[in-house]
Amino acid sequence: MSDNGALLSVKDLSVHFFTSEGIVRAVQGVGFSIKRGQTFALVGESGCGKSTTAISIMRLLPKPQGKIVGGQIIFEGQNLLSLSERRMRRIRGNRIAMIFQEQTTSLNPVYTIGNQIAEAIKLHQKTGGKEAWAAAVETLQKAGIPDPAWRAWQYPYELSGGMQQRAMIAMAVSCRPALLIADEPTTALDVTIQAQILELLDEIQKQIEMSILLITHNLAIVAERAERVAVMYASRIVEIADAKRIFAEPLHPYTRGLVESLPRMGFPGKRLHTIPGAVPAQLHLTTGCKFHPRCSIGGRDKRCQTTEPELKEIKPGRWVACWYAPEYKTS
Amino acid sequence: MERKAAVASLAVIAAYFALAGFIHIAEAFDWQIGPTLWRQQAGESYSPPGADNIFGTDIFGQSVLRKTLYGAKISITVALLASLISIAIGVPLGAIGGYFRGFVDEIIVWIYSTLSSVPYILLILAFAVVLRDRSIFGHKLTGITAVYLAIGLTSWVGICRLIRGEVIKHKNREYILAAISYGCSRRRIIFRHLLPNVFHLVIIDFSLRFVSFIHAEVILSFLGLGEANRPSWGAMINDARTELSRGVWWQMAAATAAIFVISLALNIFGDALRDSFDPKLRTRVERGS
Numbered sequence: 001m002s003d004n005g006a007l008l009s010v011k012d013l014s015v016h017f018f019t020s021e022g023i024v025r026a027v028q029g030v031g032f033s034i035k036r037g038q039t040f041a042l043v044g045e046s047g048c049g050k051s052t053t054a055i056s057i058m059r060l061l062p063k064p065q066g067k068i069v070g071g072q073i074i075f076e077g078q079n080l081l082s083l084s085e086r087r088m089r090r091i092r093g094n095r096i097a098m099i100f101q102e103q104t105t106s107l108n109p110v111y112t113i114g115n116q117i118a119e120a121i122k123l124h125q126k127t128g129g130k131e132a133w134a135a136a137v138e139t140l141q142k143a144g145i146p147d148p149a150w151r152a153w154q155y156p157y158e159l160s161g162g163m164q165q166r167a168m169i170a171m172a173v174s175c176r177p178a179l180l181i182a183d184e185p186t187t188a189l190d191v192t193i194q195a196q197i198l199e200l201l202d203e204i205q206k207q208i209e210m211s212i213l214l215i216t217h218n219l220a221i222v223a224e225r226a227e228r229v230a231v232m233y234a235s236r237i238v239e240i241a242d243a244k245r246i247f248a249e250p251l252h253p254y255t256r257g258l259v260e261s262l263p264r265m266g267f268p269g270k271r272l273h274t275i276p277g278a279v280p281a282q283l284h285l286t287t288g289c290k291f292h293p294r295c296s297i298g299g300r301d302k303r304c305q306t307t308e309p310e311l312k313e314i315k316p317g318r319w320v321a322c323w324y325a326p327e328y329k330t331s
Numbered sequence: 332m333e334r335k336a337a338v339a340s341l342a343v344i345a346a347y348f349a350l351a352g353f354i355h356i357a358e359a360f361d362w363q364i365g366p367t368l369w370r371q372q373a374g375e376s377y378s379p380p381g382a383d384n385i386f387g388t389d390i391f392g393q394s395v396l397r398k399t400l401y402g403a404k405i406s407i408t409v410a411l412l413a414s415l416i417s418i419a420i421g422v423p424l425g426a427i428g429g430y431f432r433g434f435v436d437e438i439i440v441w442i443y444s445t446l447s448s449v450p451y452i453l454l455i456l457a458f459a460v461v462l463r464d465r466s467i468f469g470h471k472l473t474g475i476t477a478v479y480l481a482i483g484l485t486s487w488v489g490i491c492r493l494i495r496g497e498v499i500k501h502k503n504r505e506y507i508l509a510a511i512s513y514g515c516s517r518r519r520i521i522f523r524h525l526l527p528n529v530f531h532l533v534i535i536d537f538s539l540r541f542v543s544f545i546h547a548e549v550i551l552s553f554l555g556l557g558e559a560n561r562p563s564w565g566a567m568i569n570d571a572r573t574e575l576s577r578g579v580w581w582q583m584a585a586a587t588a589a590i591f592v593i594s595l596a597l598n599i600f601g602d603a604l605r606d607s608f609d610p611k612l613r614t615r616v617e618r619g620s
Contacts, residue, residue: 089515092514102505
């Protein structure tokens with residue numbers, strides 16, 4: 001993958017967790033790139049390594065157990081993995097920001113939301129108390145919170161779930177980051193609030209030309225909001241494509257299974273499609289293609305059982321890791 | 332009913348503190364009133380409790396009432412200073428150990444485990460005796476300074492453990508991860524984000540531990556290690572060793588009563604505080620709407 005002006009370029013990233021029961025290879029050889037202003041979705045089931053990938057970009061892995069064991073993360077021309085902790089801190093919140101799944105627990109309960117947002121601003125922009133507070137109120141307003149001057153004095157527990165999520169978004173975008181990593185931003189919200197939050201992210205994105213790395217297992221929001229999609233399975237990326245193409249023409253059997261599993265309107269009484277089997281436990285991964293035990297095509301194929309297919313770019317912008325994908329040359 | 336007991340306890344505690352404060356001020360301005368006049372002869376030597384001396388007099392004819400009141404100053408002051416020292420040592424150590432874990436944590440745990448395995452009284456005794464006639468930075472340590480230093484330097488283990496445990500619990504919470512994600516340094520995380528969330532433990536521990544500090548001071552004074560020329564509850568109880576054989580019971584009774592009342596009040600109040608801060612520790616479940 002070449003850089004050519006990409007904002008973020010992840011190359012061959014591998015992350016291991018060293019536990020008392022063995023080494024968990026949570027992320028293996030993951031690579032993708034995100035352009036400026038683009039919304040890039042990383043999809044997969046629980047445990048496939050997408051959240052770990054996101055956290056690794058910010059270098060927020062839990063200290064003794066988690067380690068980035070290989071690869072590069074090129075952001076705005078720098079390899080983040082070679083930066084000192086000090087310089088990394090200047091990037092966190094400032095150039096790259098993150099919002100989390102559980103909004104209730106992501107805000108410090110003993111500080112007002114205005115205070116927390118102002119803290120983020122003060123850290124990166126060297127402004128005084130009053131200026132930072134004013135900027136915090138302004139950010140709250142941009143996040144769609146009504147009466148922000150008053151709300152800024154409230155504590156997290158005084159806000160509803162949707163408001164808390166908006167507050168967290170406000171905190172994340174307060175310093176106008178170039179990249180926002182959204183880790184399951186809507187999973188813990190009701191459907192109506194979900195739509196609002198996605199709208200909000202859209203607006204903010206347009207305003208400050210921000211890229212979004214959207215981590216989710218909800219294909220519906222991927223279809224609606226993402227421009228590029230990468231599908232992860234058992235610690236590896238199996239397919240990357242433009243959002244429109246991936247739904248119309250999924251190339252990897254797993255992606256195909258996911259797309260076909262989406263319930264469709266207009267077919268009452270039809271059975272829902274499922275992918276047989278379950279995601280393998282991290283410690284007991286099979287040889288060969290990680291998906292082959294559940295694959296209708298490669299289930300009994302010798303090659304699929306023994307050799308792991310690499311992620312290859314079969315067409316410009318179209319990547320797949322499957323021996324049986326069309327035009328997948330075994331070179 | 333619990334509410335009333337808690338409020339009454341708070342009133343008693345406030346009264347003791349007010350008394351101690353008053354005596355400090357009175358001595359500073361050299362007011363001659365009540366407790367500060369403890370040296371004055373108030374009656375015959377060893378006169379029993381009666382009309383003019385409610386608690387009787389001691390061997391020198393000094394008013395036991397006045398001595399008891401004066402003792403409050405010493406006990407409260409010592410316990411307060413010792414508390415501050417032990418919090419100042421225990422909280423940062425607990426927070427640092429709990430947050431960084433690894434080698435730093437192991438050292439801190441080793442230190443406090445060793446310290447806490449020595450019997451408390453013996454430890455305080457040892458410190459008090461050693462500190463007694465030393466000087467720090469050219470400043471000579473008086474008896475009372477040695478006492479509160481000794482207590483403070485040895486009693487920080489409890490709060491250290493509490494803070495460390497709570498920090499370990501909290502540091503993996505999402506709001507800490509979120510704070511790191513917008514660029515907070517580790518020092519900021521510990522002092523600005525973690526500590527305010529665990530500080531309630533300090534308040535509860537303080538109120539419950541205060542009692543043991545008062546007791547420690549009493550014991551040290553009883554053993555003759557406290558302030559030599561001032562009345563304190565411990566010294567009064569010490570005098571009782573010889574007095575009781577002569578049938579003089581009032582000095583011991585007064586000192587004991589004074590200690591008992593403040594201890595009870597602190598215990599009741601400490602429990603009430605703990606109940607209101609942490610519902611999970613409640614002993615009785617309140618139901619109803």
